[in-house]
Amino acid sequence: MKLIADSGSTKTDWTLLHDTGRRADEVFVKTFKTQGITPVHQSPAEIRQILVQELMPQLSTFSRAELVHSKILETPLLSNINVFFYGSGCTPANVPMMKQMLGEVFSPQKVEVYSDLMAAARALCGHEEGIACILGTGANSCLYDGKNIVQNTPPLGYILGDEGSGAVLGKLFVNALFKDAQFADIRDAYLAETKLTMPLIINKVYREPLANRFLASTSAFIHQHLEFRPLRQMVVDNFRSFFQRNLVQYQRRDLPVHAVGSIAFNYQEELKEAAEKEGFTIGHLLATPMEGLVEYHQ
Numbered sequence: 001m002k003l004i005a006d007s008g009s010t011k012t013d014w015t016l017l018h019d020t021g022r023r024a025d026e027v028f029v030k031t032f033k034t035q036g037i038t039p040v041h042q043s044p045a046e047i048r049q050i051l052v053q054e055l056m057p058q059l060s061t062f063s064r065a066e067l068v069h070s071k072i073l074e075t076p077l078l079s080n081i082n083v084f085f086y087g088s089g090c091t092p093a094n095v096p097m098m099k100q101m102l103g104e105v106f107s108p109q110k111v112e113v114y115s116d117l118m119a120a121a122r123a124l125c126g127h128e129e130g131i132a133c134i135l136g137t138g139a140n141s142c143l144y145d146g147k148n149i150v151q152n153t154p155p156l157g158y159i160l161g162d163e164g165s166g167a168v169l170g171k172l173f174v175n176a177l178f179k180d181a182q183f184a185d186i187r188d189a190y191l192a193e194t195k196l197t198m199p200l201i202i203n204k205v206y207r208e209p210l211a212n213r214f215l216a217s218t219s220a221f222i223h224q225h226l227e228f229r230p231l232r233q234m235v236v237d238n239f240r241s242f243f244q245r246n247l248v249q250y251q252r253r254d255l256p257v258h259a260v261g262s263i264a265f266n267y268q269e270e271l272k273e274a275a276e277k278e279g280f281t282i283g284h285l286l287a288t289p290m291e292g293l294v295e296y297h298q
Contacts, residue, residue, distance in 0.1 A: 123292025164242025
């Protein structure tokens with residue numbers, strides 16, 4: 001059995017996978033959700049609490065009848081389990097702690113911990129060479145050789161970098177609302193819909209926590225108003241900056257560019273337009289990496 005986790009700061013998606021190896025239809029898949037697990041911001045005790053109090057009760061709901069119905073009777077639940085945990089904040093310094101926590105809770109046969117960028121690379125490229133990107137609230141990218149990440153342009157976060165991300169798109173959008181006269185109608189529509197004002201926006205960005213999430217949340221409004229040409233061009237230009245500042249450094253325009261994340265998935269046409277203008281070709285686009293990770297580990 002394999003337990004695969006894709007974890008961010010908000011939530012963790014879990015998939016329990018059992019492939020008997022006998023027939024293609026004898027693959028048992030079950031999914032769960034818990035709150036996010038990020039070793040950068042949570043202590044070992046907090047992580048253990050999430051695993052014990054949120055995940056284990058969901059795993060224990062499996063009945064023997066459910067396994068029998070799925071034609072998987074021979075292997076007791078959670079025996080000889082292999083755990084593959086992918087998460088934001090899983091840097092080399094934090095991997096040992098995550099392995100220890102997972103090992104204590106599951107006593108697995110194998111436990112492996114990787115970054116969310118490795119999750120993207122494996123989900124998007126599988127065992128093939130390619131450029132793998134994350135384009136969601138934040139942004140990241142890497143050159144992947146089919147097994148390892150061989151090059152990574154540091155994203156630097158939404159203040160210093162993260163070109164192409166939802167947070168940077170939101171930053172550009174808010175700036176245009178109050179500084180670009182041609183955005184006057186869009187500004188009025190946005191403020192009326194959200195019940196926000198310029199002082200409230202300033203407060204959310206400069207005084208409240210998680211400003212990056214607030215800025216990225218503007219994407220829902222932006223996506224609904226792409227018929228406004230300057231707004232659509234802003235999306236394209238944000239992606240072009242991502243290619244120029246991050247992907248050009250890999251010097252591999254011959255490779256397809258794959259991406260995972262809500263921004264990549266929801267703005268596919270704009271992403272493809274930006275790629276074409278910058279001399280790149282878009283490959284796979286996924287909303288989340290889990291489907292690709294299940295295929296990779298299966």
